[in-house]
Amino acid sequence: MKKNKNRAFLKWAGGKYGLIEDICKRLPEGKKLIEPFVGAGSVFLNTDYENYLLNDINPDLINLYNELKNNTEFYIKESEKLFCAKNNQEERFYQLRKEFNASNDIQFKSCLFLYLNRHGYNGLCRYNLSGGFNVPFGRYKSPYYPKKELYYFAEKAQKAVFTCESYENTFKRSRKLDTVYCDPPYAPISMTAKFTQYSKTAFTIEDQKNLAKLAKEHTDKKQCHVLISNHDTPFTREIYSQADVTQLMVSRTISQKGDKRVKVSELLALYK
Template identity: 65%
Template sequence: MKDKKTRAFLKWAGGKYNLIEAITAQLPQGKKLIEPFVGAGSVFLNTDYPKYLLNDINPDLINLYNIVKKRSAQYIQDSATLFQAENNQEQRYYDIRKQFNASTDIYERAVFFLYLNRHGYNGLCRYNNSGGFNVPFGRYKAPYFPEKELHFFAEKSQKATFTCEPFEKTFSKARKGTVIYCDPPYAPISKTAMFNSYAKGGFTLDSQVKLAAIANRTFCHRKIPVLISNHDTEFTRDIYQDAKISELQVSRFISQNGKNRKKVAELFALYSAN
């Protein structure tokens, strides 16, 4: 583990940057790390496996990562042009969001995606039922352009393969010597707290149950260790009853006001012989 942690180039609600030490303490060694829910990639960026298989159900995210991997210099140059003061205005943000939603060009969408991520509200990634990105303007004084973080990601991504597929398919690609880390959309703390519009289709309670069952089966039948992060609730403790559970308190924040950021109980469910 490096002394200095590396930040992802995307802002990400629920990102794992602040939990890196706790996660790496739980992760076994292996030849490859598989992440079926890679998100912003903080675990990928702060671990040192020989190879990575990084998956996400969001095609905009995976297309972006593949472009940064293969065309980083051009991408960084083009993306930087949007990080100007005249583009940090509400109407301009909604104009670019509209262009993003209308575009079918993968490269153009990738350039717009970083702009929307850094100028939108709190790093949220949310789509409506029609598949349109619908995060509101964030009202930041001067959004940061993550050039250094993009360069680091581009270099490290040479060790990674990026895929966009259901998590079940990613699990099926695991082989002996690999380790799986799952950071799925979290189970709701309450019935009214369900948020699953991160990608079109959502991640339901049935999906949570299915993930737990596949994780248990992957370890029991194939001896491949699996670590899962989630909220610590009666529901998650029930579905992870075959795993070794450890708990922690985490500051959770969707609110921009730091005073409204409260500690929430989370857990790790580890399916492993250790």
């Protein structure tokens, strides 16, 4: 891992920037890193593999990444225009959110996705059952336009292929000695808790079990190395029983004001 950490240009719930050192200590070396759940890309941005396969089930996210990779100057020029005082108002935010949900123009939506991410509440990425982006206005004094971070991502993205498909299909693309890092929607701390819906498709308990099964199978059959992040619970301990598990204590905000933080136990499950 590089000495200076690189931040993602998106705000992202569950992002791995704060855990990069711990994750990179556990990631096996190799030529290619595969991420079936790339999210904001903090692991991608802070590792040095020759090639990357980066996937997410959210098409808005992957379309943005491809636009930034392939049309860097145009994307930065157009998206920066949205970061102005006129657009940092509640009525205008909801107007642009409505335009985002109604549009089929990938370039336009990719610029708006960054705007909504930086102007929406807590940088959340959430959709309703109809597939409409529904994060409320964030009320920030002056949302940051991440130009430096965008340029860094775009430069590094030249080594990456971005896909939008199921995690199962991304696993099928793995080859001998590839390294796979999985940061799925976390299992609930208690089995009565609800999942956060980052895309139109929820990640179920059965998906959690299936991911652990795939990790073991691909390690055995393809000699891949698979590292998975998740909450540390009796359930995850059980499904990752065939992996080498490391416990981490992570600070989490537990109130909307952000003034109450507790240590939550997470784990890294390594299949090798």
